[in-house]
Amino acid sequence: MTEEEDERQFVERLRRRDEAAFNRFVREHQDRVYRLVVRMLGDRDEALDVTQDVFVSVFKSIDTFRGESRLSTWLYRVAVNHCRNRIKYMDRRGRGASTRFEDGRDGATGATGAGVRAGGFGRPDEAAEAGQLQRIVREAMDELDEEHRTLLVLRDVEDLSYEEIGAITGLVEGTVKSRLHRARAALLRRVRQRMGEEGSDDE
Amino acid sequence: MTSDEAREAFDEALDERLSPERREAFEQALARDPELRGEWERYRAVIVAMRAQARRDEPTDFEVDVLPAIQRELRRRSGGRYYRDRFATGGGPGVSLLLVLVAVLLCALVAAWLALHLVSVEHAVAPGVPFDSTVRAASASGQDAAAAGASPSATPDRRRQSVQTTPSGEAGTRYKPAKHIS
Structure with a gap:
């Protein structure tokens, strides 16, 4: 039996609201969805809440899955949509940057900054520089709009292909590339502003 | 590759999508233009820092x-x-179902114990008919001694006699005193 056939039959079970199948589906995907949502929202409590909502939505709306993409891609799309809505909601309530990763870890420690070189910024202590840059990048990420943040997370963190990102966001591949470029440029501009480098003209 | 072309290729270079020829041209453009190289390094550093930050903040409570x-x-x-x-x-099944099963088993054990205990009581409350004599009678009639011990009226004759002599007419009264049996 092919993988496609397997998935088709599994989707049929989900459509019949087969609870055992849904349990399996949640167990197989909850980690990945939770990780994506944490990265999108930056708040673990919110991420847990959204992750649950994502699977509840899947259970309710599995009939709308037309099988034009992988089930996991469709799940990602549902998750991204939930994240976008939650980001807008959090922004309206004035949350976001201040609640990102509340575990007290400070990027200035630079403990895991190995491999990161901030050579363009001309600071003497590269380790501290890398840690500081990570903290600044994290803050700059929070300031991005939800579309830019989504593209950056999907491409640069989740390491998805342009094709997969297109399937998740509903954008054609060329649009994904151009918008990702704009997202990266926007991130760079905000980082430079935070580092006191005026004249952010890197786009 | 000109400097502007190289700027447009930043994303391709970052995603390692440049062909070997274009990669070489890109490197040459960076070598020619120090300002371009500075821009590239800043661009790359921010994206690399973002990736590192995401890895660092990766939730461990999976x-x-x-x-x-x-x-x-x-x-x-x-x-x-x-x-x-x-x-x-x-x-x-959970704890509650296990508790129910244990309770059922206990009830079954208690019922079995009570049944056996009542058999012993029957023999104890049958004056005039020693247990030994019942066993002997059962043995004499070719019945199994255990069967004989299961009821004082185990033999057909004695059961009939017992029923006939019950004053209240309660057929099958099992605890009829043996003295009424002639």
Whole structure:
């Protein structure tokens, strides 16, 4: 039996609201969805809440899955949509940057900054520089709009292909590339502003 | 590759999508233009820092299981249509069912003990008919000694006699005193 056939039959079970199948589906995907949502929202409590909502939505709306993409891609799309809505909601309530990763870890420690070189910024202590840059990048990420943040997370963190990102966001591949470029440029501009480098003209 | 062309290739270079020829041209453009190289290094550093930051902030509590909460929510929203019981939720029989099973087993054991105890009581309350004589009578009639001990009226003759002499007419009275039996 092919993988496609397997998935088709599994989707049929989900459509019949087969609870055992849904349990399996949640167990197989909850980690990945939770990780994506944490990265999108930056708040673990919110991420847990959204992750649950994502699977509840899947259970309710599995009939709308037309099988034009992988089930996991469709799940990602549902998750991204939930994240976008939650980001807008959090922004309206004035949350976001201040609640990102509340575990007290400070990027200035630079403990895991190995491999990161901030050579363009001309600071003497590269380790501290890398840690500081990570903290600044994290803050700059929070300031991005939800579309830019989504593209950056999907491409640069989740390491998805342009094709997969297109399937998740509903954008054609060329649009994904151009918008990702704009997202990266926007991130760079905000980082430079935070580092006191005026004249952010890197786009 | 000009400097502007190289700027446009930043994303391709970052994603390692440049062909070997274009990669070489890109490197040459960076070598020719120090300003371009500075821009490239800043661009790359920010993206690399973002990736490193994401890895660093990666949640380690992946063992968090959202399934029970999802099941509760679905049960609530569906009015109990889905995930009605613990078997459906994958939680197994649970403690309550085990306790019920233990209680049933205990009841069965108590009932068995009481049944055996009553047999002993029957023999004890049958004056005039020693247990030994009942056993001997049963043995003499070719019956199994255990069968004889199961009831004082185990032999057909004695059962008939007992029923006939019951004043209240309660057929099958098993605790009829033996003295009424002639």
